[in-house]
Amino acid sequence: MITNNVGIVNEMCIYDVAIIGGGVIGCNIARYLSKYNLKICLIEKESDVACRTSSANSGIVHAGYDAVPGTLKAKFNVRGNEMMDEISHDLDVPFKRIGSLVIAFDEKDMEILKELYERGISNGVPDMQILDGNQVREKEPAVNSKVIGALYAPTAGIICPYELTIGAAEIAVQNGVELMLDSEVVAIKVVHIDVKNIENTSGSVDGINIGKVYEIELKGSQTKIYSRYIVNAAGVYSDKIAAMVGDTSFTVTPRKGEYLLMDKNQGKIVNSVIFQTPSQMGKGILVSPTVDGNLLLGPTAKNIEDKEDISTDRTGLSQVIQGALRSVPDVDLSKVITSFSGLRAVSSTGDFIIGESKAARGFINVAGIESPGLTAAPAIAEYVAQLLEKAGLILVLKDNYMKVRKPFKRFRNLQENELRELIKKNPLYGNIICRCEKVSAAEIVEAIRRPAGARTLDGVKRRTRAGMGRCQGGFCTPRIMHILSQELGIPMEKVTKSGGDSWMILNR
Amino acid sequence: MESIGFVEFWKVIDMREAGLIKNIDLIGDADFIEEADPIKEDFIEEDLVKGADFADFIKETDLIVIGGGPAGLAAAIEARERGVEDIIIIERDQELGGILQQCIHTGFGLKIFKEELTGPEYAGRFIKQLEEKNIQYMLNTMVIDITREKVVTAVNPSEGLLKLKAKAIILAMGCRERTRGALNIPGTRPAGVYTAGTAQRLINIEGYMPGKNVVILGSGDIGLIMARRLTLEGAQVKMVCELMPYPGGLKRNIVQCLEDFNIPLKLSHTVVNIHGNKRLEGVTIARVDENRKPIPGTEEYVECDTLLLSVGLIPENELSSEAGVEIDPLTGGPVVNDSMETSIRGIFACGNVVHVHDLVDNVTEESRIAGRGAAEYILAGLHERKGGLARNQEGLKYIGVTHEKEIQEKGKEIQKNEIKENEIKEGETQENAVWVRPGKGIRYVVPQKILPGHLLNPVDGYSKNEIKLLFRVNNIYSNVRISLMAEGKTVHSVKRLKVAPGEMESMSITKRLMEKIMAEFEHTDTDEERNLNKEKGKKEVILQLEEISI
DSSP, rough: OOOOEEOOOOOEEEEEEEEEEEEEEHHHHHHHHTTSSSEEEEEEEESSOSSSSGSSSSOEOOOOSOOTSHHHHHHHHHHHHHHHHHHHHHHOOOOEEEOOEEEEEHHHHHHHHHHHHHHHHHHOOOOOOEEHHHHHHHHHHTSSTTTEEEEETTOEEEEEEEEHHHHHHHHHHHHTTTOSOOOOEEEEEEEEOOOOOOTTTTTTOSSSSSSSEEEEETTTOOOOOEEEEEEOOOOHHHHHHHHHHHHOOOEEEEEEEEEEEEEEGTTTSSSSEEEEEETTBBBEEEEOOOOOOOOOEEEEOEESSOOOOOOHHHHEEEHHHHHHHHHOOTGGGGEEEEEEEEEEEETTTTTTTEOSSSSSSTTTEEEEOOTTTHHHHHHHHHHHHHHHTTTTOOBBBBBSOOOSSOOOOOGGGSSSHHHHHHHOGGGGGGEEETTTTTTEHHHHHHHHHHHTTSSSHHHHHHHHHHSSSSSTTTTTTTHHHHHHHHTTTTTTTGGGGTTTTTOOOOOO | OBBOOOOOHHOOOOHTTTTTOOOOOTTTTOOOOOOOOOTTTOOEOOOTTTSSSSTSSEEEEEEEEEEEEEEHHHHHHHHHHHOOEEEEESSSSSSSSSSGGGGEEEEEEETSSSSOOHHHHHHHHHHHHHHTTTTESSSOEEEEETTTOOOEEEEEETTEEEEEEEEEEEOOEEEEEEOOOHOOOOOOOOTTEHHHHHHHHHHIIOBBBSSSSSEEOOHHHHHHHHHHHHHHOEEEEOOOOOOOOSSSOOHHHIIIIIIIOOOOOOEEEEEEEESSBBBBOEEEEBBBBBSSOTTTTTOOOEEEEEEEEOOOEEEEOOHHHHHOOOOOTSSSSSSSSOOOOOOSTTEOOOOOGGGGOSSHHHHHHHHHHHHHHHHHOOOOTTOOOOOOOOOOOSSSSOSSSOOOHHHHHHHHHHHHHHHHHHHHHHHHHHHHHHEEEETTTTTEEEEEEEEEEEHEEEEETTTOEEEEEEEEESSEEEEEEEEEETTTEEEEEEEEEEEEETTTEEEEEHHHHHHHHHHHHHHTTTTTHHHHHHHHSSEEEEEEEEOOOO
């Protein structure tokens, strides 16, 4: 790490906290910190939040019996689960506590269930039950008739993972966090700056980092970002980011999980999340309804090298199918809508790595957040704030903090009389753009205009579900491209699927 | 012609920008739009339907046609010609004509108009007729619900949420394209993977090129047409891959769209991987074996920026299913009788929502049958009758059913008895229907059900001269005999030199043939066999194919 004096920098340009990574962890930390009087930026290399792991996972709010007692995973899973009702309400994110079943096919599996049950007890998971085969089938008639028992955890639930991320980003931005998209961090160094210019927003001069701030360099940009604290929430890249400040104490391996998403007509085949008994590589293939009413099958678990590789392959997809059919033999495989994969950020320590780096003061690692990271996200955010305070950041609550996200009125969720009123006020609610998911033009316009709004087709899709239905955007894609072009003031040729070079049109 | 009014999306934006609409917040919680006039005076408040929200505004009409594509247009015109007064077509797009509007190539109308028209020209002829006949339509209006009681809920920007009640409904929603997800093609998920129809819309309607170096998967007709279109627009179409050992589209399209442009057609090939993180960079193709599984070692990387999928069409029946219309798993469309009536009385269906057609001319013919069926249903007052099938072997004048008004006039006791009687009659009528089943070598047949009375007992000029069975074979065959079997006996057969799944076949059932079929059923009406049939509960004929040596 190079330290040099860059002289006087405009005070306005110095952030109190720079959060690297706009996934569910980074966004929830940003949301949590935005209630304090702090100058915060959230740096994301993609053109939207929730682009990677946070948009491609199982969407499960775990009960908390998987993690080994005493680990950070155990601690934050149970705490995160408790917090989820309130946060999902505040962020207007669909969340359903539908319970989970870990099913057992033989006595060996039953032994593992008992182990999980014990872990759950130690971790403080409430209301678990071990069911016998008949009780399982009573609850879930579609599970394999060979199942002899299951661990039932009623506090488990399903949530929309990207909505949890987007909702948090929206609250953060609304409360003053600067969201920097298309911003890939390529270097971080510590620089000296004239003391007078680093007064923090509360007016006092910071005790620890006087004269020293982090200088963050972004790919393809001359402008540097200066920040007194850094939160490294860069997912599979968090080891690379840590290495930029000389912290090589851990590595993060991407572990790919492939999924199949089924049509809504399959969504009611099970009522709860059906897991198989876990192995070394994870919790096995699950079968679960999604909050939107589809059925999700997956994930596989395969360690890979390439941190960008989110391709699916035939082997992986057939593993998903075999695994799912083992749990629920009647899944109709002709009803696949799409397949996708996501990368878990698996740390070399086996647990979440959350704490101030030993190599760099004021640099907080939030790394290796694999499952149950989604569940843990709100709890981790709370904890990171404590860590920052411990590291010297002064946290003063804002007077005007907006805690609750403005509800997103969605055509498909509204009653007829509500719709009638709404269309009177805003005719665009009467203009259905995505017919499979019944998404109106008003919702698409709103998705673009909201804080931390959509800038790409995928961004619109994640915020509204337009293009997520059975026709996968066949009908609505050109129409959404028009709205994006109009709302963003860009020509059609500049509309992208997911930012960067993902152009939808190559020439006129 | 009277359009029931619409506000097109961009018009709203433009009006807002031009200051024409004040106080409008496009995000959603604005106060009021001064110009909005969502509920017209002719919407009468009435509790028409059991179970419906009595506060709902319901507009009443004779016939609602859902979809203003070729099927809906032809059906509506036919119904008007046969005397239906009050017809409304509901179209979700901003113009009538459906997908024809983006099919700017020629080849439409050879059968119906005896000339070669473009898609918009073909649609234009029907739209002109529609306007001459003063048939109402609503644009930019999306149907979101249909009920068994024939209440249609729809939405549009200007009138908001609409409830319409009809005596009969014709489903003409067409179909959608199969997607990458349905095929489960592995790989990355970059931009540049389009269904052929979406690409067609982008090029022909919007005026944009989706890409320059193109691979097309699937030799369906839209894919073939797009191969030519893209080539003419300056793109390089590298190849068309087809999973099956035979092409999916019409022979004439293979010749005119691929061979004439030297575009290779790779049969028994598929795409096994998709590459590129942001924009498509290439695909891996491979040869497949007779079980359609990729053969290891035959993989080949093909550089391209665009992959078009033309891998099949799926009838769009979410609305139909939700209303309770029975769907034939073989076609993906409603089970229909020879009047194109679905399993729900008074709900008819035609065009690609029933089964996917190769030629729009066939859609038109089929839709006229549906339009006629709906007209007969409405004009005979069948919508007001309690109980089941009103049209049976005896024809339209089915005395078993009781008019609703008659029931009201009589006492409650009689009412009960009559309804009970009606239920029995319905059962009998259903039994009289003859089911048509696909046998060996046949993928599907439409209609699935024929009512012999339509041919044998003509009433009041509603007679039919023939009932056309439309069907597809399940493979490529040469020298075949296609036979219609009743009770194990061949009642009719035709020879064909060559048949392929890509070309729809047909067979006519004339009055004479129907008599022959019915004679077979009567012939087997010994007590024992009748019991057997009773167990099956249905009379059925089977259409099958056998290869013959020359």
